[in-house]
Amino acid sequence: MTMDARDGAPPRNVEHYVDPTPFNPTVTEEMTPEQERYYQASQWQIMWWKFKRHKLAVWSGVILIIFYLCVPFAEVIAPYGANTRDSQHLFAPPQPLHLFHNGEFVGPFVYGMTSEIDMETLQWVFTENEDDVQPVRFFCRGASYKFWGLFDADFHLFCPAEGGTLFLIGTDRLGRDQFSGLVYGARLSLTVGLVGVTISIVLGLFFGGIAGYFGGILDSIIQRMIEIIRSLPELPLWMALSAALPVTWSPVWIYFGLTIILGLLDWPGLARAVRSKLLSLREEEYAKAAVLMGAKPKRVITRHLLPGFTSHIIASATLSIPAMILGETALSYLNLGLRRPAVSWGVLLNEAQNISVVTVYPWLMAPVIPIIIVVLAFNFLGDGLRDAADPYK
Amino acid sequence: MIYYIIRRILMMIPTLLVISFLTFFIIELPTGDYISNQIAALKASGEQSSIAKLEFLRKEFSLDRPFFERYLIWVGLWPGPHGFDGLIQGNWGWSFEFDKPVDQVVGPTLPLTIVLNFATILFVYVVSFPIGIYSATRQYSWGDYGFTFLGYIGLATPNFLLALILLYLFNRWFGLSVGGLMAPEYIDQPWSFDKAMSVLAHLIVPTIVIGTSGTAAMIRRLRANLLDELHKQYVTTGRAKGLKENQLLVKYPLRMAINPFIADIGNLIPSLVSGSVIVSVVMSLPTVGPVLLSALQSQDQFLSGFILLFVAVLTLIGMLISDLLLAVLDPRIRLGGRASS
Numbered sequence: 001m002t003m004d005a006r007d008g009a010p011p012r013n014v015e016h017y018v019d020p021t022p023f024n025p026t027v028t029e030e031m032t033p034e035q036e037r038y039y040q041a042s043q044w045q046i047m048w049w050k051f052k053r054h055k056l057a058v059w060s061g062v063i064l065i066i067f068y069l070c071v072p073f074a075e076v077i078a079p080y081g082a083n084t085r086d087s088q089h090l091f092a093p094p095q096p097l098h099l100f101h102n103g104e105f106v107g108p109f110v111y112g113m114t115s116e117i118d119m120e121t122l123q124w125v126f127t128e129n130e131d132d133v134q135p136v137r138f139f140c141r142g143a144s145y146k147f148w149g150l151f152d153a154d155f156h157l158f159c160p161a162e163g164g165t166l167f168l169i170g171t172d173r174l175g176r177d178q179f180s181g182l183v184y185g186a187r188l189s190l191t192v193g194l195v196g197v198t199i200s201i202v203l204g205l206f207f208g209g210i211a212g213y214f215g216g217i218l219d220s221i222i223q224r225m226i227e228i229i230r231s232l233p234e235l236p237l238w239m240a241l242s243a244a245l246p247v248t249w250s251p252v253w254i255y256f257g258l259t260i261i262l263g264l265l266d267w268p269g270l271a272r273a274v275r276s277k278l279l280s281l282r283e284e285e286y287a288k289a290a291v292l293m294g295a296k297p298k299r300v301i302t303r304h305l306l307p308g309f310t311s312h313i314i315a316s317a318t319l320s321i322p323a324m325i326l327g328e329t330a331l332s333y334l335n336l337g338l339r340r341p342a343v344s345w346g347v348l349l350n351e352a353q354n355i356s357v358v359t360v361y362p363w364l365m366a367p368v369i370p371i372i373i374v375v376l377a378f379n380f381l382g383d384g385l386r387d388a389a390d391p392y393k
Numbered sequence: 394m395i396y397y398i399i400r401r402i403l404m405m406i407p408t409l410l411v412i413s414f415l416t417f418f419i420i421e422l423p424t425g426d427y428i429s430n431q432i433a434a435l436k437a438s439g440e441q442s443s444i445a446k447l448e449f450l451r452k453e454f455s456l457d458r459p460f461f462e463r464y465l466i467w468v469g470l471w472p473g474p475h476g477f478d479g480l481i482q483g484n485w486g487w488s489f490e491f492d493k494p495v496d497q498v499v500g501p502t503l504p505l506t507i508v509l510n511f512a513t514i515l516f517v518y519v520v521s522f523p524i525g526i527y528s529a530t531r532q533y534s535w536g537d538y539g540f541t542f543l544g545y546i547g548l549a550t551p552n553f554l555l556a557l558i559l560l561y562l563f564n565r566w567f568g569l570s571v572g573g574l575m576a577p578e579y580i581d582q583p584w585s586f587d588k589a590m591s592v593l594a595h596l597i598v599p600t601i602v603i604g605t606s607g608t609a610a611m612i613r614r615l616r617a618n619l620l621d622e623l624h625k626q627y628v629t630t631g632r633a634k635g636l637k638e639n640q641l642l643v644k645y646p647l648r649m650a651i652n653p654f655i656a657d658i659g660n661l662i663p664s665l666v667s668g669s670v671i672v673s674v675v676m677s678l679p680t681v682g683p684v685l686l687s688a689l690q691s692q693d694q695f696l697s698g699f700i701l702l703f704v705a706v707l708t709l710i711g712m713l714i715s716d717l718l719l720a721v722l723d724p725r726i727r728l729g730g731r732a733s734s
Contacts, residue, residue, distance in 0.1 A: 228411050230660075231712060233667035236685060236704050237419065240697060243689035244422035326551045330671055333553070334686060352557065359564045368554050376549040 047311060050388040057384020060377035067374055070186035075145045078180035079159050079166050082343040084143065086165070086175035088115065091361050092126050094170040094178075101133050109135040112164055123360075134164035170363035172351050178366050181348050185367065188344035190374065192259055192328040193321035199263030200270055201317055207267065208274025209301050213282065219275075226268040234265050238327055242336045251342035258337055262324045273316055277309040284308075311389035319382035322375040329371055345371050397720055405709060412705045413480070417464045420698040426456050427489040427692050454487060454695075467698070480702070486695030490688065495699050499681055503703070506669070506680040509603075510707060512596060513665050516604040517611055517658065524608075525615030525654075530642065532620060540612060547609035552668045556602045556675040563598075599676055603668040607661045615654050622646035652723055659715035663708045670704065 024030075031039065038046070052058060070077055086092075095110040112132030118125045142159035146152055160166030168179040211222040241261045245254055281287060282305065290304045331337030332346025333353070340347060345367040351357075352364040428451050435444055451457055455466050455473050465471030467486065469479020478484045485495040528537045575591040622628070623646050631641045673682030681700045688697035 228408055228415075231408070231663060231705075231708055232412065232415075233663045233670065233704050233708055235667035236670050236701055239670075239686065239689055240419045240701055241422070243692075243697075244419065246424070322549070329551070330553055334671070334674060336686075336689070349557075355557075355560050355564060358557075358561050362561065362565070365557065365561060368558060371554060372550055375551065376545070379545070379549050 043311075047388045051384055054384035054387060056380045057387075060380035060384070063373065063377045064381060067186060067370070067377075068190055070183050071190055072148075074184045074187050075147055075153070076155060077157050078177075078183040079142060079156055080177040080180040081143055081145060082181055082184035083176060083341050084180070086171065086177075088175070089113070089126075089165060089167065089171050090124055090173060090175045092124075092165070092167050092171040092175070093361075094363050095128075095165070095167050097136070097168070106133060107135055109133050109161075110164070110166060132164075134161035134166070136166060137161060169366045170361070172348075172364060173357075178348070178363060181343055182345065182367060182370060184343045185345045185348055186370070188255060188338060188342060189325055189328060189346065189371075192255070192262065192344070193324040193378075195256075195259040196262035196266065196324040196327075197317045197321050199260060200266040200320065201313060203263065203267035204270025204274055205306075205313070208271035209278060211271065212275035212278025213297060213301055213305075215279075222271070222275075226272055229265060229268045232265075234323075234327070235330060237265060238262065238331060239334065239336055242331050251338060254338055255342065258328055258331065259324075262327050266320055266324065269320065270313065270316060273312060274309070277312060278305055281305045281308050311385075315382060315385040315389045318378060318385050321382075322378040325371070325374060325378075329367075394720065398717060401713065401716055401720075405713065408709065409706070412709075413468055413702055414464060416698055416701045416705065417467060420694045420701065421460065421463075423692055426694060428454075428456060430692065431489075467695070480699075485699050488688070488693055488696040490691045490693040490696065495696050498696060499684055499700060499703070502679050502681050502684055505678070506673075506682075506703075507707065509596065509599060509673070509678070509680055510666055510669055510711070512600045513604045513607070513669065514658065514662065514711065516600050517607045517661070517665070520604070521608045521611035521615060522654075525612045526619065526642070526647070528612065528616040529619035529623060529650075537616075544609035544612050547605040548613075550605065552602050552606060553671045553675050555605065556599070556672045559598060559602060560676060595678075599669075599672050599678055602676075603665060603672050606668070607658075607665055610661065611654065611657065614657055615650060618650035618653050619646060622649045652719070655715055655719050655722065659712045659719075662711035662715070666704055666708050666711070 041049075074082075080086075092113060092115075095113065097108050097110060099105060099108060101109065111128040111130055112134050113126045114129050115124050115126050117123070136158050137160070138158050140156055140159045141154045142156040144152060144154040158166075167177050169182070170178050172178060172181075207222050207226075211219040238261055241264070242258060245257045245261075249257065278301075287300060287304055290300050295304075328337055328344060329346035329349065332339075332344055333349045335350065338344050338347050348367040349365075352367075358364050428447050432444055432447050432451075435447070453474060455463060458466065462471060465479075466473040467479050469477055469481035469484070471477075471479075473479070480486075485499075487493075488495050488498045491498045524540050528540050531537055575588060575595055625646070628641065628646055631645060632638075636644070669680065670682040670685065672678070673680040674686055677683065681703060685697055685700040685704075687693075688700065
């Protein structure tokens with residue numbers, strides 16, 4: 001075996017090479033523009049970069065924004081009012097959107113429905129009338145409403161044809177359009193989580209802050225409290241608390257009562273996170289420096305410690321929103337939460353309580369779909385935010 | 394170990410007291426009580442004769458006493474009209490709506506509630522354990538991706554909606570009622586083998602429905618824990634020394650990863666129990682769930698109070714078991730003198 005036969009052996013006659021440029025001793029400390037950008041970026045900037053890489057979270061965010069557009073613009077998006085009854089179309093099935101009629105392009109339209117009563121089962125039977133083409137109108141004037149309860153308007157994104165109907169996902173037992181119901185329901189269902197989480201953040205920051213900063217007896221009392229509340233099953237307590245809301249309250253008060261109830265049982269998780277973060281941050285030098293310079297506890301907590309974990313709080317708050325949305329849905333479904341005339345997804349689902357009715361009119365289950373989408377999206381978004389919350393890791 | 398068990402059980406007593414107080418406070422929140430509402434209704438309809446009886450009942454159940462006294466009487470730490478006669482003495486109160494003692498109303502539902510909850514916990518353990526190990530040891534395989542995807546869906550699908558969807562689908566495709574405790578033909582029949590099988594078959598769907606999200610969470614947790622361990626050097630050392638892959642897995646990393654797995658199920662129990670309450674309502678299972686709902690709606694305070702307390706105690710016992718399991722597995726907890734609560 002000779003040397004030449006070996007793989008990877010250096011070639012024999014390499015010329016001695018010397019780099020003519022002078023040696024720069026700081027070469028390892030100099031940064032590429034890319035690195036420089038990274039080091040000079042603010043914490044939030046880096047978080048945003050990191051978040052953007054989580055594609056699923058970004059798309060979930062986009063979906064949620066679309067859903068949340070229903071909150072301010074429900075009246076414009078929904079073709080009907082939330083409680084508008086159409087006594088001619090009780091339990092009408094969904095009218096599918098078509099584009100082509102007899103092979104000809106007409107744009108989005110629905111076929112009109114003819115209804116007759118089935119004398120045997122005493123149910124309305126709806127059949128599509130293939131000759132009755134009802135094109136959907138866009139940017140049109142339709143049912144009038146009071147925009148944000150302030151001024152009268154009748155502008156809609158889309159409306160049924162003149163004299164026609166447009167029940168995209170059918171109607172319920174009183175002939176109320178399900179699609180419009182979903183759009184209006186988003187208003188309460190989607191905000192209930194936000195308001196509830198706000199309450200929970202305030203409580204969590206307060207108790208967690210006290211426990212983590214002062215420690216001692218206060219800490220152990222609050223810790224015990226957190227443990228006990230966390231060991232209780234949430235839903236039965238929510239049920240009991242919302243059953244305690246007076247029936248005579250107006251829907252607005254019931255709504256706020258519900259958000260408080262939802263927030264009331266949710267704060268322990270947050271408080272615990274705040275406490276453990278505070279305990280570690282309190283030992284940091286900058287916190288000690290602030291104390292030594294005579295800053296009061298309130299200032300130390302809010303000015304020096306809080307900014308250190310705002311991102312964590314936002315992430316874990318995002319993750320607890322879906323539980324609240326579900327809580328409201330469950331309570332309203334059980335008749336313990338919101339009631340008509342207030343419309344939320346849980347209130348709509350209330351119609352689906354009787355399973356034999358649902359078997360005949362499956363579109364009553366429609367609210368399940370947006371609920372699952374929103375809950376999934378919030379979970380993905382929260383995951384992405386949580387990963388991004390610690391950008392230096 | 395015995396010392397640890399005793400201390401752990403003793404620690405439950407103050408917790409129980411706080412919980413019972415909270416429960417009592419919550420059920421007393423609505424203004425008035427069942428009987429005074431009845432009296433008001435009777436007064437409105439001008440009926441005087443039954444009012445005297447109701448007034449007597451109000452005295453009998455000491456509803457006319459101040460709040461703290463009522464609480465202590467309910468728990469059995471204060472003499473009521475009949476001496477010490479409360480929860481501690483085994484008197485669970487009186488259901489006004491059913492006009493029966495609470496134990497007769499909820500009695501038949503309690504065994505099923507306990508069975509359902511423990512079946513769910515068992516389901517979560519049994520399903521998530523092998524899947525978690527599989528996902529971790531074959532990371533990024535198709536199976537792993539499949540389970541991760543299923544897990545995400547399972548985690549996010551609310552259990553009562555899942556129950557509703559399943560009810561609908563079964564009804565639609567098989568014309569089968571998955572709700573209820575047994576097939577309709579067995580109701581009021583004497584117990585037989587077929588009837589027992591029917592009950593079991595009807596328990597499967599709710600168990601899966603309640604357990605799905607918990608299972609998904611546990612799979613994720615076990616996978617993450619095990620992955621952390623699998624990348625450590627002692628595993629490489631073991632492999633280099635020629636240990637068989639299975640033996641290596643069971644002997645070292647799995648033992649490390651299983652600890653947080655069991656600790657976590659303690660945190661899951663409250664959500665499992667709360668899931669069982671609403672799923673029972675949706676699927677009309679005769680557990681305490683539907684009774685609680687109707688008791689809350691009719692303001693039947695002793696009944697709802699007892700059920701709330703019962704459900705809370707059930708979770709506490711679940712957590713106790715998971716803590717004890719943890720102590721069996723981990724000598725640091727057993728001998729360390731620091732309780733893992």
